[in-house]
Amino acid sequence: MPEITTVPDAGDAGEVAERTVATGTQAWELFRDDPTIIAARVNETLRDLAYVVQDGDRVSGVAIDSPDGRAILRHSTAHVMAQAVQELHPEAKLGIGPPITDGFYYDFDVAEPFTPADLEQIETRMRRIVKEGQRFSRRPVSDGEALSELAEEPYKVELIGLKGGTGGPGGTEAVAEAAEGASVEVGAGELTIYDNLRRDGSLAWKDLCRGPHLPTTKRIPAFKLMRSAAAYWRGDERNKQLQRIYGTAWESKEALAEHLYRIEEAERRDHRRLGRELDLFSFPDELGSGLAVFHPRGGVIKREMEDYVRRRHIEEGFEYVGTPHISKEGLFHTSGHLPYYADSMFPPMQMEGADYYLKAMNCPMHNLIFRSRGRSYRELPLRLFEFGSVYRFEKSGVVHGLTRVRGMTQDDSHSYVTPEQAPGEVKHLLEFCLGLFRDFGLDDYYLELSTRDDSKPDKFVGSDEDWASATAVLEQVATDSGLELVPDPGGAAYYGPKISVQCRDAIGRTWQMSTIQYDFNQPKGFGLEYQAADGSRQQPVMIHSAKFGSIERFIGVLTEHYAGAFPPWLAPVQVQAIPIAERHHDYLREVAGRLAERGIRVEVDDSDDRMQKKIRNAQLQKVPFMLIAGDRDVEEGAVSFRYRSGDQDNGVSVDDAIERVVDAVRRRVQV
RNA sequence: GCCGCUUUAGCUCAGCUGGUAGAGCACUCGCCUUGUAAGCGAAAGGUCGUCAGUUCGAACCUGACAAGCGGCUCCA
Incomplete structure (x- = not known):
């Protein structure tokens, strides 16, 4: 041999x-x-x-516990699920079934959507298939063989026809995702079918698949079906909706349990839930979907953020302005928004023969301020800033807590600069944003560079040269920052490219927060100009920027980041004073008075609850500091200084306690 | 916007096949006067998301609408 x-x-x-x-x-x-x-x-x-x-x-x-191994495990589990579905629902047609982060899904064309009971049934059938130890057996086939073997699977037939035809530059994210899913089925090279063979060698099931797979179904240690939902075939809303089942699979029962625990943890820090539990904000039905009200405690956080960012803008050379919430429609024609975004704006109100729109953006109004008188190059960069309340008619299915709302406040600014000043201004703005993230304790983020999609010229205005130079400016600044930079082709605004700061919250989701957008179009539309040193009239470049992005979204992300345990400087109540008995009330009121004089938000719990209950309540409200006083403390002129963590220092003098609190607030530290 | 699910007291939830509502916590009031995450008791609180329909009778069945949840699509 x-x-x-x-x-x-x-x-x-x-x-x-x-x-x-x-x-x-x-x-x-x-x-x-x-x-x-x-x-x-x-x-x-x-x-x-x-x-x-x-x-x-x-x-x-x-x-099996490596990233590739888990993907193979999950994809194999998706096969087992599809087999179970077709055994129980023979009429079900197969879509695609790729592994995804933490799990997998498979799409099916079925007459009736799956019910939770169906999922249980499918899971039970899957366990049986796993137990049978069916072998995944690879078999290369020609296109013709594949087409005839899978003639009953119209979606697979479509994928075979598509082979090599998907992906490519300029595809939207959705198409890219569909192509990615499809690549699991057909890959780039030869077509292969995987047969699931029983122990006796008979064929149990088969699927078009690139592989690889586990050796046998027995090698699936732990899985669980999570939910079903509809999804458009190949991610295109013009296509039919298929029924998608999501599942997860892990290398051990323990790893599965940990994953499920992480999901529970994520639910516990969901800002929608914490918003209610901590009495921060709510979404009254009476107002309508996506419209939040901030309660006093949420109002504290909002106010701290606003105070901070207003002060910082002024320090950075911005001038604070104000503009109304509505405008006649002509303004949004001038700005160029209406042709692109009318569907995303609330419908107009008619008054005295004119149509008025709620504004969805602030830039046109700032342009009017710029244009209100002649401008000199000596004034540039001219930087305008405001808290602009904007309203966007988000589709009913996308509204989500504070992170996707219909009414929001942007900390919006527009810098009017000469083309030569633009790179410096962009850099300045990016540094401003990053400093803000530092101060708010968010350290897990990356940059995204959103550019034009050349295949969709109708979604963007302006010349190729303008786009190229604007994109180059942003890319240079982003690259120089040294931060992780992710391309986002097709994600630009119609008027120009943008850099955004994408923030990861503690559970791994990403949100677009700050944006810096380079705009050479609106100045043209508004006829903005300044007089240059040589006396000529020149058109400025405007740079849009929001640092928090939206106050609402930032609060939502911040709440999840801290799981509601805000650092002292942001905490709605910074100190909860807890008397052990009624005779200690006055003592703590005096301490509280001294704290309040130092600008500390302090409450004395003078309810007739037991002190244990008061501590519990303060803990549940995630108050950073508890000052507890009983006979011993009063005698010593001290307090028992309890932290949110449960740590405690007893016999701390009142002066010392006050300094500790004031210092933590001033330094914006987390405790 | 699309698909599915959900909506009962401030919150979290019970309520069998249709016979018109219940618990815990919170709130209010008493009692207790307390040393590190829930003291005891009482009272109060709901036209069961809204509007129609079916029925002798609807929290329960049907429809429309609204809001929420999970996805998809979208996201200036």
């Missing part, structure tokens, strides 16, 4: 050992000592363990 040489790749250790094995050796034989290996990486390509190694192959094992 001829022998061939393979080179197992030791991976992280960096050691490469040569090994000579018999011809026909399959990858699994190289890893028979390691039960966590469920696939092989051969010359950078992922393969089934049934792969027959070739002379010179570099082979390393893929562990």
Whole structure:
């Protein structure tokens, strides 16, 4: 028997050992000592363990708890789910079933949407398939063979026809996602079908798939179906909606349990829930969807943010202005918004023969301020700033807590600059934004560069040259920042490209917060000009920027980031004074009075609850500091200084306690 | 906007096949006067999201609308 040489790749250790094995050796034989290996990486390509190694192959094992291993596990579980669905619902047609972050999904065309009871039934059937230990068996097929074998699967047939035709530059995110999902099915090279074979070798099920897969269904340690939902075929709302089932799969029951626990944790820090529990804000039905009211405690956070950002804008050379909430429609024609965004604006109100719109953006109004008199180059950069309340008619299905609302306040600014000043101004604004993130304790973020989609010229205005130079300015500044920069093709505003700060909250979701947009179009539309040093009239560039983005969204993200335990400087109540008995009320009122003189938000809990209950209430409200006083403390002129964490220092003098609180607030530290 | 689900007291939830509502916490009032996450008791609180329809009778069945939730699409 001829022998061939393979080179197992030791991976992280960096050691490469040569090994000579018999011809026909399959990858699994190289890893028979390691039960966590469920696939092989051969010359950078992922393969089934049934792969027959070739002379010179570099082979390393893929562990089930590695990122690739989990993706293979999840994709294999998606197959098992699809098999179970078709066994229970033979009429179901298959869409696509890729692995995703933390799980997988599979789309089905079925007459009736799945019910929770259906999901349970499917899960039960899946367990049976897992128990049967069906083998995933790879089989290359020609296009013709695939088409005839899968003639009953119209969506698969479409994907076969699509092979190589998806993706490419300029695709929207949705198309890219569909293409990504489809790539799991058809890949780039030859077509393959995976047969699920029972122990006796009979065919249980098959699916068009690029693979690789686990060796057998038995290797699925833990999974759970999460929910069903509708999704448009290939991510296009003009297509039919399929029924999608989401599931998750993990390398062990423990890992699954941890994942489910993380989901519960995320629910506990959901700002919609904390907003109610901490009495921060609400969304009264009477107002309508996506319209928030801030309660006194949420109002404190909002006010601290506003005070901060107003002061910072003034420090950074901005001038505070004010503009109304509505305008005659002509303004939004001049700005160019109406043709693009009429659907996203509240419908107009008619009055005295004119149509008035609620504003969805502030820039046109700032342009009017710029244009209100002749401007000199000496005034530039001219920087206008305000808290602009804007209203956007978000589709009913997308409204979400404070992070996607219909009425919001932007800390909006517009810098009017010469083209030469633009790079410096963009840099200035980006540094401003990053400083703000630092002060608010958000440190997990990245930049996104949103550019024009060249394949959709009707969505963008302006010349190619203008777009290219504007994009180059933003890209340069973003790159110089040294921060992670993610491209967002097609995400630009119609009038120009933008940099945005995408913030990750503690549970990994990302939100667009700050934006800096380069606009060479509106100045033209408004006929903005300044007189240059040589006496000529020149057109300024305007740079739009919002630092928080929207006050509402920022509060939502901040609430989730801190899980409601705001740092002292933002906490609605900074100190809860807790008397042990009624005779200590006056003592603590005096302490509270001294704190209030120092600008501290302090409350004395003079209810007739037990002191244990008062502590519990303060903890539940996530108050950072509790000052507790009983006989001993009064005697010593001290307090028991309890932190939110449960740590406590007893016998702290009142002077010291006040300084501790004031200092923590002043330094904006978290405690 | 699309698909599915949900809506009962301030909050979290019960309420069997249709016979017109219940708990815990919170709130109010008493009692208790307390040393590190829930003291005891009482009272009060709901035209069961809204409007129609079916029925002798609707929280429950049907429809429309509204709001919420999970996705999809969208997001200046």
